[in-house]
Amino acid sequence: MKRNSNVVTLGGKPLTLLGKIIKTGSHAKNFIAIGIDMNPVKLSDYQGKVRVISSVTSVDTDICAQQTRRFNLEATKLNNVQIITISCDLPTALKRFCAAEGIDKVITVSDHRETDFGIKYGFLIEELRQLARGVIIIDQYDMVRYVEIVKEIGDQPDYDKALAYAKKLTS
Secondary structure (H helix, E strand, O other): OOEEEEEEEEOOEEEEEEOOOOOOOOEOOOOEEEEOOOOEEEHHHHOOOEEEEEEOOOOOOHHHHHHHHHHHHHHOOOOOEEEEEEEOOOHHHHHHHHHHHOOOOOEEEEOOOOOHHHHHHOOEEOOOOEEOOEEEEEOOOOEEEEEEEOOEOOOOOOHHHHHHHHHHHHO
C-alpha cells in the first residue's frame, strides 16, 4: 500500500498516512462503510446533496466526541447537506455512543472492516489502523470542494471555515 508523504502527529510523534490524500477539485471516490445497523452505507447513497465527511479517530476520545457532537448540532442549520461521521470504531460502539450522546442528525459509519474510505481518501493512519481527524466537503455533483486534515490528532478541525464552505455550496 502506498505511504503518503504527509504525516499527522499524536502528541508530537509523527504518524504515517496510507493512500493518496484526496485533493480539492477532484472527483469524490465512492466508498462503502458499515452503518450502526450493520448495513453497508455508501457515499453515493447521498448523491445530489452536499456531503460533509467528518473523520474522527475514535468516538471514545473526548476530542472526537466533541467533533461529532458539534457537527450533530450544526446539522440542523444546514439545508440539503448530509453530514457523515466516519471512524474505525466498531458499529456497535458507534451505536452505543450515538444513543448515549443523542447523536441523531448525522449519519455515523464505521470504516473498520475494509478501511475503504481511509485508503481511498488518504486518511488511514498506518501505525494505529485508525483514521486521521479531518473534514471533507463534497458538492452535489460529486466534486471535492474542501479538504482539511488536522495535523495534530489532538486538535480540533476549523469548524467555522468548514461550515461556512458547506453553507456557501447550498446557497
